[in-house]
Amino acid sequence: MRNKYERLWILLIVLLLVVMSAACSQETTESSKENMEQTADNAMDHISIVGLESGKEIIPIEKMKETKVVTKEMESITSSGEIKKNRVKGISLEDILQSYGTSQKNYSGIRFIAGDGYSIVVPKEVLEIRDIVLAYEIDDQPLDQQSLPLRVTIPNERAMYWVRNLTKIELLKEEMMTINKLFFLETATNLLKHEDYTYYESTDKAIKGMDIIQNCSKDKTYEGMFFKSVDGLEKKENIEVFQTGYIKVTGKDIPLFLSPELPKGMHIKDILWFSHGSTAYFSIESGGEVFEKRRVDEEEGIALKDIIKETEIQKRDKYLCKGVDGYELEISADDIDKGLIYINDKEEYTLIFEGLSKNTKVKQILSIESIK
Numbered sequence: 001m002r003n004k005y006e007r008l009w010i011l012l013i014v015l016l017l018v019v020m021s022a023a024c025s026q027e028t029t030e031s032s033k034e035n036m037e038q039t040a041d042n043a044m045d046h047i048s049i050v051g052l053e054s055g056k057e058i059i060p061i062e063k064m065k066e067t068k069v070v071t072k073e074m075e076s077i078t079s080s081g082e083i084k085k086n087r088v089k090g091i092s093l094e095d096i097l098q099s100y101g102t103s104q105k106n107y108s109g110i111r112f113i114a115g116d117g118y119s120i121v122v123p124k125e126v127l128e129i130r131d132i133v134l135a136y137e138i139d140d141q142p143l144d145q146q147s148l149p150l151r152v153t154i155p156n157e158r159a160m161y162w163v164r165n166l167t168k169i170e171l172l173k174e175e176m177m178t179i180n181k182l183f184f185l186e187t188a189t190n191l192l193k194h195e196d197y198t199y200y201e202s203t204d205k206a207i208k209g210m211d212i213i214q215n216c217s218k219d220k221t222y223e224g225m226f227f228k229s230v231d232g233l234e235k236k237e238n239i240e241v242f243q244t245g246y247i248k249v250t251g252k253d254i255p256l257f258l259s260p261e262l263p264k265g266m267h268i269k270d271i272l273w274f275s276h277g278s279t280a281y282f283s284i285e286s287g288g289e290v291f292e293k294r295r296v297d298e299e300e301g302i303a304l305k306d307i308i309k310e311t312e313i314q315k316r317d318k319y320l321c322k323g324v325d326g327y328e329l330e331i332s333a334d335d336i337d338k339g340l341i342y343i344n345d346k347e348e349y350t351l352i353f354e355g356l357s358k359n360t361k362v363k364q365i366l367s368i369e370s371i372k
């Protein structure tokens, strides 16, 4: 008798264990499946918009598609300068913003962020004149895998704005600051730590963006940056992007902004100058390629006047010019246009002023700042 009960009990316990373990494994497979689905559609089933009055909004793609569909013939400019024609179908960004009671014209810029790490800031000048379509079909075809779930399309602008794999939209309100201090990139970066950076086949020297900001910028927490290249390309960039990257200072395409974490489309070649808040960084070497060569006495170089005009550094009564060794010189606004930067026989970037006394020469010119 006792034996019978014992066996029954054992059977019951074994049964219970089997059922329990089955239930557990069932649960784990189901939840991991759920997780996988979630990560997969995290990137694909919605877009987030930040900077709206209501804060952050997450909009499902399906809901977006309920907005009026627009179809447009568009031209864009490829990175090699050719004109490309596409027929795009999607949703108008302005329609979406209008449904939140705002407009693209209310912002100083809009940053589009992709799932692959690419991002770009569309500047105010473009927002004021262009209709932006978030496309889900191009040339009557659904988007390719790399472009899903939406591709930003902007007519008559560079293809760099045509962000694939859109995941996030940041509405920006920060206005550009007036520049009042300018560092010369070659001398300033020379004072900072150089790291080896392998770019294609060659290993060159590069300076961390973070080091430049921490050592030189006056407004360290300012969000926006502006870049201008020798070929005239202008680009806004976010400070976080810059701080994770480098300025390469030797080898090809210098000064070159790049980062191991960013797609190559975000690199900026042959920088003429860039600014962060009220601080600008100007490449004397690039200036030599863009500006007309000027002479003062025996020396040939670039005019301070041209640099000031290009960067629109604030006009004030006086300018403070500093050398790497700490040498300081104050120059009145009346004399600043007489300045010339040339390379002396010791290979130093030297500032001189036409017709002024010898003590106005600043060797290894590091910065100029407009002061009262």
Ligand SMILES: Nc1nc2c(c(=O)[nH]1)N[C@H]1C(S)=C(S)[C@@H](COP(=O)(O)O)O[C@H]1N2
Binding pocket: 078, 079, 114, 115, 116, 118, 159, 160, 161, 162, 163, 164, 165, 166, 263, 264, 265, 266
């Ligand atoms: N997500 C994402 N979008 C992107 C890029 C990128 O690397 N990632 N590159 C941009 C750049 S720099 C250019 S020139 C164009 C290239 O577009 P195409 O491949 O259709 O010619 O896409 C832009 N959109």
Ligand SMILES: [Mo]
Binding pocket: 079, 159, 160, 265
């Ligand atoms: Mo590009």
